[in-house]
Each structure stands twice: as structure tokens, then as C-alpha cells.
Amino acid sequence: MKSGESASKFALLGVLSLKPASGYDIKQFVQGSIGHFWSESYGRIYPLLKELADEGLIVQQRGTKASGRSERQVYAITVAGEMALRQWLEHSPRNESPRSELLLKLFFCDHVAPEASAQHVREKKQLEEKHIAIYEQTARHIQQRYPAHPGLPYWLMTLNFGRHRSQALVAWCDETLATLSQLEKKQAKEKTKAKTKAKTKRGTV
Amino acid sequence: MKSGESASKFALLGVLSLKPASGYDIKQFVQGSIGHFWSESYGRIYPLLKELADEGLIVQQRGTKASGRSERQVYAITVAGEMALRQWLEHSPRNESPRSELLLKLFFCDHVAPEASAQHVREKKQLEEKHIAIYEQTARHIQQRYPAHPGLPYWLMTLNFGRHRSQALVAWCDETLATLSQLEKKQAKEKTKAKTKAKTKRGTV
DNA sequence: ATTTCATATAGCACTATGATATATCATGAT
DNA sequence: ATCATGATATATCATAGTGCTATATGAAAT
Numbered sequence: 001m002k003s004g005e006s007a008s009k010f011a012l013l014g015v016l017s018l019k020p021a022s023g024y025d026i027k028q029f030v031q032g033s034i035g036h037f038w039s040e041s042y043g044r045i046y047p048l049l050k051e052l053a054d055e056g057l058i059v060q061q062r063g064t065k066a067s068g069r070s071e072r073q074v075y076a077i078t079v080a081g082e083m084a085l086r087q088w089l090e091h092s093p094r095n096e097s098p099r100s101e102l103l104l105k106l107f108f109c110d111h112v113a114p115e116a117s118a119q120h121v122r123e124k125k126q127l128e129e130k131h132i133a134i135y136e137q138t139a140r141h142i143q144q145r146y147p148a149h150p151g152l153p154y155w156l157m158t159l160n161f162g163r164h165r166s167q168a169l170v171a172w173c174d175e176t177l178a179t180l181s182q183l184e185k186k187q188a189k190e191k192t193k194a195k196t197k198a199k200t201k202r203g204t205v
Numbered sequence: 206m207k208s209g210e211s212a213s214k215f216a217l218l219g220v221l222s223l224k225p226a227s228g229y230d231i232k233q234f235v236q237g238s239i240g241h242f243w244s245e246s247y248g249r250i251y252p253l254l255k256e257l258a259d260e261g262l263i264v265q266q267r268g269t270k271a272s273g274r275s276e277r278q279v280y281a282i283t284v285a286g287e288m289a290l291r292q293w294l295e296h297s298p299r300n301e302s303p304r305s306e307l308l309l310k311l312f313f314c315d316h317v318a319p320e321a322s323a324q325h326v327r328e329k330k331q332l333e334e335k336h337i338a339i340y341e342q343t344a345r346h347i348q349q350r351y352p353a354h355p356g357l358p359y360w361l362m363t364l365n366f367g368r369h370r371s372q373a374l375v376a377w378c379d380e381t382l383a384t385l386s387q388l389e390k391k392q393a394k395e396k397t398k399a400k401t402k403a404k405t406k407r408g409t410v
Numbered sequence: 411a412t413t414t415c416a417t418a419t420a421g422c423a424c425t426a427t428g429a430t431a432t433a434t435c436a437t438g439a440t
Numbered sequence: 441a442t443c444a445t446g447a448t449a450t451a452t453c454a455t456a457g458t459g460c461t462a463t464a465t466g467a468a469a470t
Contacts, residue, residue, distance in 0.1 A: 006425060007306050014313040024449050037308040041427050046451060071434095072449070082316070089314055090321045092328060093306035097458085101212050101298035103242040103363045108219040109294055110356045111287070116295045117359075123297060151315045153388055154322075157381050158308045161374070168373030169366070176362050183358055211456065229418050246458050251420065277418070302427085414469075425458075431451080440443075 007094070008044055009052060013077060013085045016058055020076035023049055033155075036131070036162050049075055057081035106176075114184040118177055125173035128166040135163045212299070213249055214257060218282060218290045221263055225281035228254055238360075241336070241367050254280055262286035311381075319389040323382055330378035333371040340368045 011034075015026050023045045030040045052058045058081050061074045077085070102124055109117045139159045146152050216239075220231050228250045235245045257263045263286050266279040282290070307329055314322045344364045351357050 007304075007309060008426080011309055014309065017313065017316065022449075023451090028448095034309065034312055037303055037305040039302045039304065039427085042449095042451075043428075043453085044426055085313070086316050089310050089317045093310050093325055095332065096304055096306060097244045098242055099212075099244065099301055100242040100366075101301060103366055104212060104216055104219065104239065105294050105298050106359055107239055107356075107363050108222065108290070109359055111222065111291050112294045120298055127300065151312075153384060154311055154314055157384065158312050160380065161305075161308055161377050164373040164377040165370060168369040172366050172369040175365065175369075179358060179362065213457080227418075228420095233417095244458090247419075248421080248459075249457060412470085414467100416467085417465080419463085421462080422460085423458100424460100425456100427456075428454095430453085433450090434448080436447085437445085438443105439445095440441100 005088075008040060009048055010085060010088045011038060011040060012045065012048055012052060013057060013081055013088075016075060016077040017082060017085055020061055020074050022072050022074050025074075034158070036135070037158060049073075052081070055080075057084050114180045114187065118180045118184075121173050121176050121180065125170055125177075128169045128173070131166045132163060132170070135159045135166070210293075213245060214253055215290060215293045216243060216245060217250065217253055217257060218262060218286055218293075221280060221282040222287060222290055225266055225279050227277050227279050229277075230279075239363070241340070242363060254278075257286070260285075262289050319385045319392065323385045323389075326378050326381050326385065330375055330382075333374045333378070336371045337368055337375070340364045340371070 011030070012026060015021060015029050018029075021029065023042065026045055027040060027042060030038060049058070053060055053075065056078060058075045058077050061076050102120055105120060106117055139156055142152065142155055216235065217231060220226060220234050223234075226234065228247065231250055232245060232247060235243060254263070258265055258280065261283060263280045263282055266281055307325055310325060311322055344361055347357065347360055
């Protein structure tokens, strides 16, 4: 495999290493199981499945019109595919380029009132708290359902990652909200001062 | 502005709201100042500058001189541009879809030895520790250099975000490394057991 | 003198998303 | 009965975004 090869291909291989699946299945699995740190779109999944099949890393299982659905195209990983996956897993992951619209807004927000930014931060806090709840619930659920699965410790690690991250961000939100309310107070005071000054000036002129 | 409008446009507007700049300047600024939570590529910057100019949100300062080929093309934000930026700043930021190659590898890593994953996690820890150092250094630097700038508190907030996040991830790395080394020990034990069994079997057969 | 480097713009191939189109089948409502 | 709805399923397109490469120039270093 070429070096510029995208991670998406291996994400699909990874899913197929668990069990054969269709493009639709893959999308569902990604959303439901690794959705908190990965995403795939149909627009990539279907072309990639074809590429992977051309490269011999997966094969199309024909004749599986089992439940009578419309032409379900199920793919399964091959031995070559498993090898490619293992190889990729051992390579150092590329560092992701983060893009946070929230931080971008915050960085430039001296153009607007602190309250507008505070609203964004409050929403972020709510979101992260919701995430924490989901992580904990999911962890309990999979521990109960797959207590002996060899992948379990690794799944829990990824959930733990999210929990740590979200907890830190909630703490940041609290700090930031405090700072923003201080800034608002200060601005209000300066406004009052400016008004008083203006009045005095008007009085003298 | 349309609702599907990308954040990149406003990132450029934000940078130009600080001072007039060329495409090159913008790239430098983004890398140097908001690089820890945002990125822009030349491949987007130049087309977007033209679009923004067409929409009247920015204006080209230097003339479109024909003779000099690679002449510096400096853009400045217009009043309309400032209004558009303010409007955007007040809208709720869209939640970003995170993609972590590290977690993807970790999730599927029961295919390979725990040591391979441990290596990835150690590298991650090093990276985050480096980030923390940079955040703290940058914070000291800008507090010294722009003690009275109205944007300073907001810049510090974004750095603080990074610091919180990185500290949490370092803690996660430590936890995860501990878990991985336990898993490795367990696997080693099972292997030994398997070997002993095999020997016994061979002995009896 | 010429090599090297920082500045600067531009285009292209590839990667990725989100929206939408299309069709089938199961289920329950009318 | 048949009709609406929603889940299943595949596919495509416009748009967004990245990374690499080509090109050019002036200034500094060798």
C-alpha cells in the first residue's frame, strides 16, 4: 500500500475484520460504535469498497440475498486484507489537524459582546456533559454485553479517551465562563464611566 | 451570507480584521497564532480571497499590475466584511466531527501486539507534553507583549483550552499505558501456559 | 557569480462531506 | 385493499479542504 493511503480505507478494513458487511452496515457500525472519534460518509464508502475489492483486500460475497432486501452487496475481508490492516495498525498514526469553530469564534470575539461568546461556551459545556454521560453508559453496556471479548479493553480505552477529554473541556468551560462574566462586568463599568464623562463634558460645553 | 457558508471564509475575515494582509501573510498568521486549533491551506486561501473580494467583504489594496508577475496582493476588510464577521461570531458554532487515527488504531488493535499500540500512546503523550509547553510559553509571551490588547483575554482562553485538553490526554496516556502493560503480561502468561500444555501433550503422544 | 532561502501565487489530484435521488420492503393506518 | 411512512440500501454530485508541486523573484550567503 502506498504511503499516502488514507485512513478511511483501513477504517473499512477494520470494520470488515469484525464481520462481513455491506456499505450500509459499515456506515451504521461506524456511527454507532466509533462515532465519537471517527466518521465515514456513503460518498466515500462505496467508491472505497470498490477500490478495496480491486486490490484484493476484500471480496464481494455473492448470492447473499438472504432477507430478500434489495440487492444487498456484502463484502468480506481477505487474508491479504488482514495483513494490510495489521501492517497499518503498527504504523504511527498521523497527527490530526484540529479545527474548532468554537475556538475560532472565541479568538476573534472582541468584536462582539462577551455574552454572545458565553452562550457558545455554555452550549459546549452542555454538549460535553452529554458526551460524558454517553461514554459512561456505553462503557457499562459493553462490559455487560461482551465481558470476555478480546477487543473489550481497547474499546474501553477509546471511551476513556473521550471521558478524559470531555471532563477537561467542561472544566475549561467553567473557567472560561467565569472569565467572560468578569470581562462583561468590566466593560459595563467602563461604559458607565464613559457615560458619566460624556455628561460632564456636555455640561461643561 | 448563505447558511452553508464555510468557516474558512470567516477565518480569513477574522485575520483581515486585525490588519490588511496577503494570502501568504494569512497562512503565516494562521500557522503561528491559531495553529493549535485551526488550519488553512493555500489551495483554499487564494480562491476564497477572490470570492470574498467579489462579495465586497474585502478589497484589494495594491493595483492589479500586469508587469510584475508575483506581486504582493494585499487585501483589507471592508465595513460590510466587518458586519458579516460580527454576524457569524454571534451564531452558534457547528460541532466538529473528530477523527482520531490513534483511536481508530487502538480500537482495532487486538489484531496486533499491545506493544505496538503502547508505542503509539507513548508518542501521543510526548506530543501532548510538547503542546503543553508551547501553550504555556505562548501565554507568557503574549501577556508580556500585548498586556493591554482587548483581544488578550480571548487569546488566553484558546490557549487554556489546549492546555486543559492536553493535560487530560496525558493523564489518559498514562492510564492507557498501564492497562496495555497489564494486557501484555496476561498475554505472555497465557502463551507460556499454552506452551506448557503443548509440551505435555507432545509428551503424552 | 551563483546558490540558497524566504516570499508569493497558482493549479491539480486526491480526499471527504452532506445532500439528494432512487428503489425495495415491512408495518400499521385508512 | 391500498396507502403512507419509515427503515434499509446503493449511488452520485456539488462543494469543501489538503498536500504537493510548479513557478517566479529579490535578498542574503557562499
